[in-house]
Structures are given as C-alpha cells and as structure tokens.
Amino acid sequence: MTRKFPFSKDISLAFKNDPPGQWLLALPEGCIRLSSGYPEPVLVPAEAIKSATIRLLDEEQDLPLQYIGSPRIPQLKEAIRQRMAKRGVELMDEELLVTSGACQAIDLISRVLLDDKAVVALESPTYMEALEVFRNYTEHFMNIPVDAKGMDTDRFAEMLANRKREGLTLPRIFYTIPTSQNPTGTTLTPERREHLLVLAEEFDFLILEDDAYGELAFAEAPKLLKAMDGGNNRVIHIGSLSKVVAPGMRIGWVAGGAELVSTLGWFKKDLNHPFAQSVMASFLEATDFDAHLASLTNAYRAKSMAMLQALEQFMPPSVTWYAPEGGYFMWLQLPGIDTADMLPQALAAGVSYVPGKHFHLDQEHCEYLRLSFSYADAEAIVEGVRKLAEVVGANLPQDEPQGE
C-alpha cells in the first residue's frame, strides 16, 4: 500500500510489517474460546472492584477524576513496591514507573533503548504483541529456541559466540517471559536463569523480564531474574495486574535503574490514569492479595489439568505438548499439519486456537498452536479439546505409500 501522508521516516520500518492484531480472530457465535488469553469471567473480581470504586468516590469525590488529585496514586505505587519486595526486589520510589499495562512498558522501553540498528534477542516462540512492538523499532533479531526448561541458554551462548566471532552486532536487549511463558507455559529453570545472567554480563546486553504470569505459577516459581541481578540493573523488570486482577484496568509497571525509569517518564505522556490507578489502589487495600492469588492459581491449575487430561484422552498420539507450569497456556506440536490452514475447520466445529506462526518472527512454524485454558470453564475446555481433536484427526497427514 502506498502511503501519501507525511509520516516520519522512522515509521516506514513499522509499515514493512503486517498490520497489528492479525492473530485476533472473529469468532463464530457459541465458539469455545481456547484462543483467548483472558481471565475467566468469574475470576475477574468485578464485585470487589465495584465496591472499591464506590468507596473511592465516596471518600474522595472528584479527586480521582482530576489530573493529579488522588492520594491513592502513590498508594498504588507503594503496594507494588511491597509486592516486589516480597519477591526479593527492593525498589526505591524512583526505580518504579507505573504504566498503562505491560504493553506500554514494552513500548516505552523499546522507544528509549532501540533504534533501527539495534538487535533484539527473543525467545522463539514468544508473546505476539511484544513482537509487534519490537518490529516497529528494528528489523534485527536473534531467535532463541525454547524447550521444556524454558529458553535454551546453551544454544543462546553458541549463537552469541558465533556473532561475536563473525563481528556481527550483539543484542542490545533480550526479551524473556521466564515464568509460565506465553505461549509455551514453560518456566526457565534456576540453572538457566544463572546462565542467562552470566551471558548478559559477558556479551553486555540488557534483560527485559516480562513477568505477566509470574504470580500464576502452579508450584513455587524460581527467583525473579531481577532478584538475582545483584542490584546492578542489567535486568529491567515488567509487571502487570492484567492476568491477576483485570486487563481492562491497564495497570502494569517497570522496575529498573533510576536513570532508565526517569527517561521512560519523559516519554510517558499519558499521565497516570488517575481513575484506574486509584480504583486499583482502593481494591488492593481491601483485598488479601496472597489469598486472592492462591485462589486464582488453584482455579487455573484445575483448568490446566482438565485440558491436559482431555488432550491425553482425545488427541492422536503424534500430537505433543508441554505440561504447563503456570499461567494461561499450552503449546501443541501437530507434526505435518499447517495450523493456520486448519483454523477455519476448527472454527466451523466450534472451537478456536491461535496458530503457532503468530508467535514467531519467521512465521514458518506452521505445525504448532496455542491453547488457552484461562477463559473457558473446565467443562467447555474438555468439550473444546474433544472438538479440536476431531478436526486434527481429519487433518493428519496420510503416510507416504511405501515403494511403487
């Protein structure tokens, strides 16, 4: 498409890509949503948020509706600092920026750290919206494979050493979702975390730790990379309350060095979203958050088990997956099947998923797909997997005939 409007030259890089959101599906009525990475409706604390809103407005009247008024805005920051401290990361006030979701954090960080020469190292597969953000700023990437133990740090080490030997640019940042990864559901082991930090030091790159699902680990999660960083600010941590409270509130944050955080603040021109932030603070002050997290984790663990059992019961033997260790997702490999081609049949059968190609930059990974156990209830999950297994069965490649 030729564009006549006088956009800046930097924008031309973004226009080389497909428009954002290609992975978002138009779902037929009644379709079982195994594609959506949303919380289950009954797990969104709507009543508690309603009470928090009423209490807030009763107590503060117009303040949360003004540009800067509510005393609960600093209170939210304090609540986030306390949660981070509980997880081994002590932060000064100037080391924390509350953002409009983790997505804004990824974008702001890209804006201040990347340019069109920068190389970004990524897990492959990874969160598709992060891919969309990074591709707006650069076209240079390193794709690091993920296995059952998270990103393969040995492979990463080899790739970095090769680049160095060949005189190629080394990555400026490595973006990772180390705990309950989107889309694989895997968690980076403590040994690989140590190895990653050693590599970051040796090859001098920053680690962007996206912890969107970190508090939804089914067993005790390994230490945060940020907590293992020894305070030397190689790790920039991104948090979010979308998956554990409500995505529509748009509350996320960046924890990093004061210099980085103040620079991000220069470019964060959408103010503090006083209403959302003060409602969230009001919700948190009335909530036992540890108990809230424990009940969420129990619910998502049970739903993941329902999905796992249904997969074992219904899927053909050639289909494989990782047992999820937390979060919202499972990642399936379907040898010989192009999951993007198969999608219309699945939708017609009444079940949705996201084709694997959207989680990779090269879009060549056709035989994978992501299932979400977060949004549908357990009964619908089982029914959705059963329907999907039928579609998969009908798409299995026929064995090549032997000989003539």
Ligand SMILES: Cc1ncc(COP(=O)(O)O)c(C=O)c1O
């Ligand atoms: C890995 C990851 N990071 C960030 C986000 C988005 O978080 P937020 O709603 O806070 O922007 C998501 C949502 O799907 C995600 O999967």
